[in-house]
Amino acid sequence: MTPEERVEYEPTSVKAVLAEMKDTAELLIDLSYSAVLHGSDDLAAEVLELESRMDELQLQARMSVMMAARSPEDVEVLAPVLGVVGAAEKISDAAGDIAKVVLEEVGLPDAIRAALPEAVETLVRAELSPDSAYAGRTLADANVETETGVRVIAVRRGSDWLLNPGAETVLRAGDTLFLRGVEEGLGEVFEVATGRAYERPEPPAPSVEDLERAVDSVVLMKNMSELAVDLAYGSVLFDSEAVAGEVVELEAEVDALKSRFEAWTLRAAAGVEDPVSLRGLVHLASATEVISDAALEISEGVLRGLDAHPVVAEAVEASDEVIVRLEVAPNAELAGATLGERTVKQETGMRVIAVRRPPRGAAAGDADEGRDGEGGNDEDGNGEWVVSPSADTELVPGDVVLAKGTRAGAERLSALVGDPREFED
Template identity: 65%
Template sequence: MSPPPDVEYRPASVKEVLAEMKDTAELLIDLSYSAVLFGSEGVAEEVLALEERMDLLQMQARMSLLMAARTTDDAEQLAPVLGVVGAAEKISDAAGDIAKVVLEEIGLPDAMRASLPEAVESIVRATVREDSRFAGRTLGEITFETETGVRVIAIRRGGEWLLDPTHETSLEAGDVALLRGAEENLPPVYESITGEPYAVPDPVEPAIDDLERAVDAIVLMKNMSELAVDLAYGAVLYDSTELAEEVAALEAEVDQLESRFEAWTLRAAADVADPVVLRGLVHLAGSTEVISDAALEISEGVLRGIGTHPVVAEAVLESDEVLVRSTVGEGSRLDGTTIGEQTVRTDTGMRIIAVRRPRGSPSTEDDEWETQPGPDTRLAAGDVILAKGTRTGADRLEELV
């Protein structure tokens, strides 16, 4: 393993560094779980490359913040910013540990592969060939997502990363593109870009009840941890105690799930021919719990009443997507209907990432969460929906709600 590159202080915009750390952390979560669920060594290698990039970013951020602190008031205001930097680094390390489940062949039961359809869309790594019909053209010119049903979520060009490709971003020969989409849409796109056939994962049928429960717990922990990170950045953007409290409730739920996961895994060990294959599951659970803890750290300044430093809010605002939290009103278009029936994503451009249904208790810990709502998810007055998308889309969604 080569030694890490030397790092020295250079003047840098803290806002820009924090914005890149946020985008990198969110991408790392996506890539690391996909690497495990799809058994992709290629995607796992991209995780480790991004983790190295995150190490440099966090060092730059810490040095810039130390240079900025001159008084006790500065220290008090900047302490939560250091917390955000440290939390993003923890997410990066946890994602790297998840990727190593694949690269170091730590082992996973077949039941983990069987959870694929309900966990995430497929993510694959594709290197653009010179003779590809996409080479030298922008994503907008190709109308890539509309034409293929697949999104380019990041591009690695040499040693540089393009984390938020836009319609103006071109695909160049030699680029490593990370593609995300439904399994049925990926093969023709992958083959057009690389000139090589796409290997479809073989379906697997799990057989042990306790192991299925343990895997289901891992998938739910993953979904809740991802949601907690989204909400944590929303909390610092809007200086919202309510969103920060949602993060705390999710983190508590992940802790409870991890406890149940441990019990189911220990029971399953008695029925598995080689219990060593369960090591990967234990590894995943620990790393996932670290991600939810990091989300809580991001929102800790808001929870403690210190507030959000303007530089953090501006950095989060630089993201292409915004997060909104709305309550379904009685008699609104969404009251008593499904997300699909109202074609929410098509009409607004917003993706509903979670629904919280109050159970009549004042404590959010007693509420019911649905962390991956789909077209069949039915909404009712009083439901709290959390959605991501453009600012224009947020206005359209508010009209529905």
């Protein structure tokens, strides 16, 4: 680190730093994988810039925690906070490694682009043109998310990052917008923002069956690792051992996928013209495993039965994308409907990351038998967690929904499930 980059201690809110670290880590995951799937040097370069910011944040967080520890009792209480800080830093480093696969041309087969449609969501970088209809308007006035389903998840303005662009955020010419959504909406927003047509990369058809399987494994590892991070923060926020247990299962599944990936990659090496081109896939799988391991570290305190320091839960609540826990009421609009029937993601912008079924035998539990082949109780008799529910997942009264998105989206979802709340910015 150069003298210009030296970070000195200054009094700061641990909660604010942890919240920014959470938002930064999640954005880094999005950017790094999108850089690979799009083959984008620009997105990869943004990852390294943001990784540098994360280095500063983790130093600030560690210094603030050390200053707060004045006794052995303080050390015991604050130790899990350092664990969360370290986990976020590991995610950042892994994202940087993924970006370097693109920037350093380590070697990636064209088949990785064939996985683009399999990604949960697409992320695009767009520089706002002075002639854009969005320039000089607030996000509320531009009404991008409501009209197109595309969300501005971050804005880079020079060297400054806005990780929580709200309704009153004014978009300025020259801003770099990071857009997330479905392809159709992204094309429309990208064209309005930049004045240029959005060119979606055409994925080539994989030529080697084992290589196709290896690529599919990496994409599945990516989706499961992202979900593990979301659930890990949710387990801390709600102090839920059941949710933390799902993180353990996901981490184990990612490990198993990596083993299968390695076998398919070695088999594929015999059928490709240049086996060296597979090096990037190996790097990608290793970095993805690190992300799932970091998710496990975030939830480790919950798994060990330790009380999480309130500042960690407060930081999750104060972060860019909130994680909410809502219960489906008997007269709710979503009661008896599937997530797909009501297009919950499109209506609210919220992503349902898990659903807890009520225990069998409960008043609401009789209705859940036969749904998606799911049901049964967890070890605590509190029902079963359905992780990463599909569009066919039906909600019934008594279901507990964990979802992630904006505060405005959280309010819309809370109205649909009949659990009205206000989520302040």
